[in-house]
Amino acid sequence: MARIFCIANQKGGVGKTTTTVNLAAGLARVGQRVLVVDLDPQGNATMGSGIDKRALQLSIYDVLLESASIVEARQRNAKVGYDVLGANRELAGAEVELVSLDRRDKRLKQALAAVESEYDFVLIDCPPSLSLLTLNGLCSAHGVIVPMQCEYFALEGLSDLVNTIKQVHANLNADLQIIGLLRVMFDPRVTLQQQVSDQLKTHFGDKVFASVIPRNVRLAEAPSYGLPGVVFDPASKGAQAFIEFATEMVARVQTLKPAHAEPTF
Numbered sequence: 001m002a003r004i005f006c007i008a009n010q011k012g013g014v015g016k017t018t019t020t021v022n023l024a025a026g027l028a029r030v031g032q033r034v035l036v037v038d039l040d041p042q043g044n045a046t047m048g049s050g051i052d053k054r055a056l057q058l059s060i061y062d063v064l065l066e067s068a069s070i071v072e073a074r075q076r077n078a079k080v081g082y083d084v085l086g087a088n089r090e091l092a093g094a095e096v097e098l099v100s101l102d103r104r105d106k107r108l109k110q111a112l113a114a115v116e117s118e119y120d121f122v123l124i125d126c127p128p129s130l131s132l133l134t135l136n137g138l139c140s141a142h143g144v145i146v147p148m149q150c151e152y153f154a155l156e157g158l159s160d161l162v163n164t165i166k167q168v169h170a171n172l173n174a175d176l177q178i179i180g181l182l183r184v185m186f187d188p189r190v191t192l193q194q195q196v197s198d199q200l201k202t203h204f205g206d207k208v209f210a211s212v213i214p215r216n217v218r219l220a221e222a223p224s225y226g227l228p229g230v231v232f233d234p235a236s237k238g239a240q241a242f243i244e245f246a247t248e249m250v251a252r253v254q255t256l257k258p259a260h261a262e263p264t265f
């Protein structure tokens, strides 16, 4: 059965999509079967995986409104090695349409149940908000991976996210836990980043992933070629860090305890 993870942080531009597509590509490289779910109307994970969001016949929008299944809507660009359930601007409308429907926060969970056995990992790229779309992601997932930049305001935003995750855990999805915090766009020469990184380790202990993703221009260039950095330039420092992170994740899921046995923070 697939392990389902949300890549979430309500802050914009912190590296969620970069983490999603590169972790997916890294996992595919080590033989894992992966589905990326793009839950963001921006459609960046879709484009960054080599699928043209403007040409989607079916997308996650249709899946959430139950007019298509994931089997019908998923796509694959052979170069990237994983499946994609794509999104585009249409998804912004789903947010409004879902409000009046029943089971509105469980639509994605239900749709994923039909394909779970085909994958080892499902990675859900969340939008930069704590919206009904993100809630669908959190209700579907076993855990949350939080990419964050090591800067002062990052810590402040983290408490909102942690509170939301606690609420979802208590009320909607008892399986949900924080898998870990991933330090991204890291520059060790910046003293503040080192300090925040140390604070994170003090507060969150082994919930901070050992892998660290450096700031690396190849990761930023790759989306314009419709590829994750791990595929675009596997030898680059950024790609190497994500491949290491993929290996860390494979090991981490093997030792994952059920959510109720994990300390919350």
Ligand SMILES: Nc1ncnc2c1ncn2[C@@H]1O[C@H](COP(=O)(O)OP(=O)(O)OP(=O)(O)O)[C@@H](O)[C@H]1O
Pocket (backbone or CB within 6 Å): 011, 012, 013, 014, 015, 016, 017, 018, 019, 040, 042, 044, 126, 127, 128, 184, 185, 186, 213, 214, 215, 216, 217, 219, 220, 221, 223, 238
């Ligand atoms: N490690 C990195 N090194 C250099 N550039 C990076 C790195 N990670 C992300 N970027 C760049 O930073 C920008 C924001 O990254 P990304 O789109 O992954 O963030 P996001 O959290 O998904 O944003 P949004 O909240 O809009 O969905 C992008 O231009 C991306 O290419």
Ligand SMILES: [Mg+2]
Pocket (backbone or CB within 6 Å): 016, 017, 018, 040, 044, 045, 125, 126
């Ligand atoms: Mg994004």
